[in-house]
Amino acid sequence: ASAAHTSTADCERTGKAVTKLILPDIDASSLISASVMAAPCALAISKLSYPETEQSLFTSEKNIKVACGDEQNILEAASSGASASIGLVANIAANLIAFLAILAFINQAFSWLGGMVGYPEITFQLICSYVFMPVAFMMGIPYDESFTVAELIGTKLFLNEFVAYQKLSGLKSNRLNGLDEVIGGERQWISIRSEVITTYALCGFANFSSLGIVIGGMSAICPVRRGDISSLVLRAMIxxxxxxxxxxxxxxxxxxxxxxxxxxxxxxxxDAADGNIQKCCQDLFKSTFYNGTIWFEGPWGSVPNVNASFFKCCDCCGLSDVPVCML
Structure with missing residues (x-):
C-alpha cells in the first residue's frame, strides 16, 4: 500500500512540471517546492492510511533490484526521454480538452435541472464552493475568498488539476490586469497568499479522472497485483x-x-498613516520620469490607470513636496 501511495506521489511530480509548461502564470517556485514536499508527506500519510503490519521485504538492500535502461550514453538517454514525453504531453492535452467539455456538459445539465425549480444558476462549481468551503477556510484562506478556492479544489478532485490550474491562472491574470475584485457578485481574483496556498492544494495527481491511469500504469508494472491495486486505488486517491x-x-x-x-x-x-502606502508611493516616484509628459518605467509602465495612482500619491501622505510631484 505504501508503495502504491509513493508511486502516486511520483506521478504527481511529473504532472506538476507539465502543468508549468501549459500554464505559465502558475508560480514555478510553489510548484517545485510542493512537488518536493509531496514525497515525504505521502510516505507519512500513507503509513497512517494503510499501516504496515508485517516485516517489509525492502528493509535490506539485497532485496532491492533497480532496473537499468538500455541507453549507452547521456545523449541517447536524453533523446529517449524526450521521445517518451511526447505521448505524455499529448495525453494531458487531450484529457484537458475532454474534461473541459465534460465540465461544460455538467454545468448545462445542472442549469437545466435547476431551471426546472427556479434556480438556473446552479453549476458544478457552485456546488463545490459550498462542499469544500470549510476545507479551504481551514487551510488559511480568508472567508470571503474560500468559496472561490473551494471551487478549484472540487474541480481538481472531480475533474483534474489541469482544469483547476487553468481557472487559477485566469484569476491571477485578472488580478494583474487590475480588474475589480468583485463584478456582478462574482469574485474575479484572490489575494497573492491565497494563490500560493491554492497552488499547493491543487498540486496533486489524486482525482477521480486519474484512477484509471493509476490502475493501468501500475498493473502494467505488476500484473499479478492488479486486484490489490484496484482495491487500494480509491484509498490512495484520498x-x-x-x-x-x-x-x-x-x-x-x-x-x-x-x-x-x-x-x-x-x-x-x-491613508497618510499607512506605511505601506508611503513605501509604494516612493517606489512609484522612483519609476517616474518627465520629458514634457509624465511616463513610467519598469513594471509601473504596464499598470492600468497608473496616472491616477500617481496623482493620489502626490495629494496624500505629505508627499506633495517630492520633486516629481512639482512638475
Whole structure:
C-alpha cells in the first residue's frame, strides 16, 4: 500500500512540471517546492492510511533490484526521454480538452435541472464552493475568498488539476490586469497568499479522472497485483488529496507575501498613516520620469490607470513636496 501511495506521489511530480509548461502564470517556485514536499508527506500519510503490519521485504538492500535502461550514453538517454514525453504531453492535452467539455456538459445539465425549480444558476462549481468551503477556510484562506478556492479544489478532485490550474491562472491574470475584485457578485481574483496556498492544494495527481491511469500504469508494472491495486486505488486517491491539503496548510503558515502595490492602490483610501502606502508611493516616484509628459518605467509602465495612482500619491501622505510631484 505504501508503495502504491509513493508511486502516486511520483506521478504527481511529473504532472506538476507539465502543468508549468501549459500554464505559465502558475508560480514555478510553489510548484517545485510542493512537488518536493509531496514525497515525504505521502510516505507519512500513507503509513497512517494503510499501516504496515508485517516485516517489509525492502528493509535490506539485497532485496532491492533497480532496473537499468538500455541507453549507452547521456545523449541517447536524453533523446529517449524526450521521445517518451511526447505521448505524455499529448495525453494531458487531450484529457484537458475532454474534461473541459465534460465540465461544460455538467454545468448545462445542472442549469437545466435547476431551471426546472427556479434556480438556473446552479453549476458544478457552485456546488463545490459550498462542499469544500470549510476545507479551504481551514487551510488559511480568508472567508470571503474560500468559496472561490473551494471551487478549484472540487474541480481538481472531480475533474483534474489541469482544469483547476487553468481557472487559477485566469484569476491571477485578472488580478494583474487590475480588474475589480468583485463584478456582478462574482469574485474575479484572490489575494497573492491565497494563490500560493491554492497552488499547493491543487498540486496533486489524486482525482477521480486519474484512477484509471493509476490502475493501468501500475498493473502494467505488476500484473499479478492488479486486484490489490484496484482495491487500494480509491484509498490512495484520498491519501494523495490529504497530502496536497497538508502541504497547502504548511504553505499558509510559512508564506509571507511581498507588498503588492498595485492591489494596495486599487483598494486603499491612501491613508497618510499607512506605511505601506508611503513605501509604494516612493517606489512609484522612483519609476517616474518627465520629458514634457509624465511616463513610467519598469513594471509601473504596464499598470492600468497608473496616472491616477500617481496623482493620489502626490495629494496624500505629505508627499506633495517630492520633486516629481512639482512638475
Amino acid at each position: 491519501t494523495g488529496t490529504c497530502v496536497s491539503l497538508v502541504n497547502a496548510c504548511i504553505a499558509g503558515l510559512l508564506f509571507v507575501p511581498s507588498l503588492d502595490c498595485v492591489q494596495l492602490f486599487n483598494v486603499s483610501a491612501f
